[in-house]
Amino acid sequence: MKGPLSGYKIIEFATYVAAPSGVRILADWGAEVIKIEGPSGDDYRTNWNVYCMPGESDLYNPCFDLVGVNKRFMVVDLRTDEGREILYKLLEDAQVFVTSARDKALKKLGCDWETLHAKFPRLVYGHVRGYGENGALRDMPGYDYTAYHARSGVGGSLYEKGGSPMIGGPGFGDLQTGLALAGGIAAALVGAERTGVGDRVVVSLNAVGVYVMSLAHTAAQYGGYILPTSRRSTSNPFNSTYKTKDNKWIQFCVAAPELGYNHFMETIGRGDLKDDPRYCK
Structure with missing residues (x-):
């Protein structure tokens, strides 16, 4: 072809x-x-x-x-x-x-x-x-x-x-x-x-x-998103990296947590946290 x-x-x-x-x-x-x-x-x-x-x-x-x-x-x-x-x-x-x-x-x-x-x-x-x-x-x-x-x-x-x-x-x-x-x-x-x-x-x-880098450069003009940043101080904790029990790392990305929170909790085996007002306001 x-x-x-x-x-x-x-x-x-x-x-x-x-x-x-x-x-x-x-x-x-x-x-x-x-x-x-x-x-x-x-x-x-x-x-x-x-x-x-x-x-x-x-x-x-x-x-x-x-x-x-x-x-x-x-x-x-x-x-x-x-x-x-x-x-x-x-x-x-x-x-x-x-x-x-x-x-x-x-x-x-x-x-x-x-x-x-x-x-x-x-x-x-x-x-x-x-x-x-x-x-x-x-x-x-x-x-x-x-x-x-x-x-x-x-x-x-x-x-x-x-x-x-x-x-x-x-x-x-x-x-x-x-x-x-x-x-x-x-x-x-x-x-x-x-x-x-x-x-x-x-x-x-x-x-x-x-x-x-244009998205990061644009956001930086407003002073709230300056790189490098810390994974512990991200504005969205569902867009971050976490260490697992077996000493490996996993990347999460829930871009709209207000929509994907319950599904995320089901996926990681924490269905007990669905609709928890502490996290899903």
Whole structure:
């Protein structure tokens, strides 16, 4: 069965997780993807030791495969005239180019937005950045743990008040950024079909982090919901975590306790507390 993007061709010039994971989604939807790498390859190929995995060899990394599935790979040295000509040849019948390189490198390699848009006006250009296009940090490298976790507020919301910030799961923000990239490119392809002109889709780790924290950021403006908070002082005790007798943790979520209180008590085996005025006012 053909996917919705069957017939579309994407050229990926990106490393690590965020941008490649977004392109992987587009490949899952049927697009043909060619990932080009420099002579030394994507550093993420040999990054398995970061996740404490037993690396069998420098040629095998399951986490690289996770974001590289359904792609073909090609070594192209964009530092050379010949390499750039190969890229331009690949782009002649492509609809999308995706990169995570920084502006200075892209200009030097001849694959910045202005250059490619002039050569291929219908091309959709996807760019994953650390901190967006504007501001003092626009040219800084961005990583999941810094641009997404630390600077957006995500990392400050994931631990008990008074405790230490936790180290989140690897790729947590990268993979969310990939989702945003895939959605943006899909929308841009629709626009290119309608107008005949390709657009640039810019997604940043920091902006995605701010977006997923937007409810908390909005609530914080009113002073009543400041993260990190304590599970013991939540405004709704039915939306919290509790320790069980066998020393495990369970998460409850009863968003409207005035409606779900009795059902909740039945579920946990405390039907004797149904309609108890101390708790269900």
